[in-house]
Amino acid sequence: MTATTERAGARVLARTDVTAALGGVVDPELDEPITDLGFVRSVDLGPEGAVEVHLRLPTSFCSPNFAYLMASDAKDALSALPGAGCVVVELDDHHDSDLINAGLAADAGYRGTFRHEALDSLDELRATFRRKAHTAAAERCLTALLRARPQLREEDLGEVVLADLPDDGTTAALRRRRTALGLPDEPGAPVLLDDDGHRVPREQVPLRVRRARSVRISVDGNAHFCRGLLRTRYPGSGADQAPRAEGAGPVPVQLLTTRPHDTTEASA
Amino acid sequence: MYSKDGVDYFIVDAHVALWDARPANQRNVHGKQFIDCFYDYHRNLSPASELWSYEEYLYQGGERLMKDLFTDGCVDHAVFQPARLGEFYVNGFGQTEEAFALASAHPDKLTYNHYFDPRDGERGLDRLREDAERMHLKGVKLYTADWHGDSRGYKLSDPWTYRYLEVARELGIRNVHVHKGPTIRPLDRDAFDVADVDHVATDFTDMNFVVEHCGLPRLEDFCWIATQEPNVHAGLAVAIPFMHTRPRYFAQIIGELLYWLDENRIQFSSDYALWTPKWLIETFVDFQIPQDMTEYAPLTVDQKKKILGLNAAAMYDIAVPEHLQVANPPALAQPQAVAVA
Secondary structure, three states: OHHHHHHHHOOOOOHHHHHHHHHOOEEOOOOEEHHHHOOEEEEEEOOOOOEEEEEOOOOOOOOHHHHHHHHHHHHHHHHOOOOOOOEEEEEOOOOOHHHHHHHHHOOOHHHHHHHHHOOOOOHHHHHHHHHHHHHHHHHHHHHHHHHHOOOOOHHHHHHOEHHHOOOOHHHHHHHHHHHHHOOOOOOOOEOOEOOOOOEOOHHHHHHHHHHHHHHHHHHHHHHHHHHHHHHHHOOOHHHHOOOOOOOOOOOOHHHHHHOHHHOOOOOO | OEEEOOEEEOOEEEEEOOEEOOHHHEOOHHHHHHHHHHHHHHHHHOOHHHOOOHHHHHEOHHHHHHHHHHHOOOOOEEEEOOOOOOOOEOOOOEOHHHHHHHHHHOOOOEEEOEOOOHHHHHHHHHHHHHHHHHHOOOEEEEEOOOOEOOEOOOOOOOHHHHHHHHHHHHOOOOEEEEEOOOOOOOOOOOOOOOHHHHHHHHHOOOOEEEEHHHHOOOHHHHHHHHOOOOOEEEEOOOOOOHHHHOHHHHHHHHHHHHHHOOOOOEEOOOOEOOOOHHHHHHHHHHOOOOOOOOOOOOOOHHHHHHHHHHHHHHHOOOOOOHHHOOOOOOOOOOOOOOOOO
């Protein structure tokens, strides 16, 4: 037993495993992995499976509840790695850094960390933003279909089922979110669903689509703004950001060539 | 007034501040974090030609404000919307007396709105009565994520907020500018959620609720509420600079606002000194919805006139020269709510 422990103790976690684990942690608001957003500032591996990760956010005043969710999810994901030893996750430069880091170090949980400001849990918050992410994903599929088929009318979108969608990344992203939420994902399932996962009555379809569109605009707009703010706040952090996989929106080619601002973001 | 292509625009900047974020006024690290956050917004969204140094950004003073808004900025009238931030700054963030004195010296150009905090209890109600009388308040700015002792936020639907709104109404305060921030109690909920605006807009139908940043980062929740409440308006602070960095995103924001609200309930705001008004006005007058975004109608000149000034002028009883008015002025127009099943 002693020999096994010593051998295990000499082990260092694989960096690729650590990165993969952090890649499973999602910013609920922006619906993207923290690794793609550039929120992982540093990863340090030590002996005996020790790992210390520092996170950074676009502003000091990013919502503390979302900040805590990402940091505690990161700690959970790293602690679950086979061979993980002492896991330290710290959030840098946030107005609640001291509070959140102390809570994480003590494994105090949400209520133990925020004390009188926490009522029950962050489950409902998380669920709300998973629903928004799903709504935005469905809208991306439907709007792409509207543009691809000019004869298709908005009021007909309630009839569109998953099998009608092209086999592409946008559709795959919708299916992933269906699975995560336990919503119907068989080929005959409608793309447009109400809040309870049911088919939307025909007369309500246009309004439902418009609401979904406002959700998608909001999520995508926030994602681009937050990414830009991170680059402004931490020079060089853009190198740690992966292009946003979804939500760039269907930008016509002619606009990309004639309107440079469409793809340019301030990087000062 | 701003003129372009033979068209004259009456300009009301509905959200400006006279702040002091210099180190001597910072109470703690949060004072620095707060202004640094603003400065990053400024750096991230401004054209290179409009960038300020950090030192300029910390404090402007009245003279600089008058120059930036009225001499250089083409603004006809501006409304102060101060944030207290008493836990971050020794003398607060918005400089009450300096701004109020400036507004008193230039009543034709400046309106001073003040704030209240429902967590100040009965004494705060007395203070509100005194402030309303002394400052002739027509409006207040409420920052719901302001810290206050152990509390780091409140909701408009809290019982004490209702008491304050009832007193404000008695005092003739008609316009409530709501600014959502990241903290609220309990933290279980989304602090940016604007559902509480829905409650107060329903219960105070004779008051206007202007949601700053048009609800961003929750544009969707804001639009859904505003479409059902005709006394809910959108302030364009922070949203309008996206014209420069992300014009297609801004086109979608303004397109959504025009769809869910209407052209009479959207107000131009530079959010000075986050940004200066001149380039925002120039860019907005030239702005158009991209042709491929067929889901939105093109912006009309009258819509731009209303957004840039006529809507806020109607809300604040600011006199508009007759030749600058549109055929269907905002005060006479009926809000066009979208039918919600």
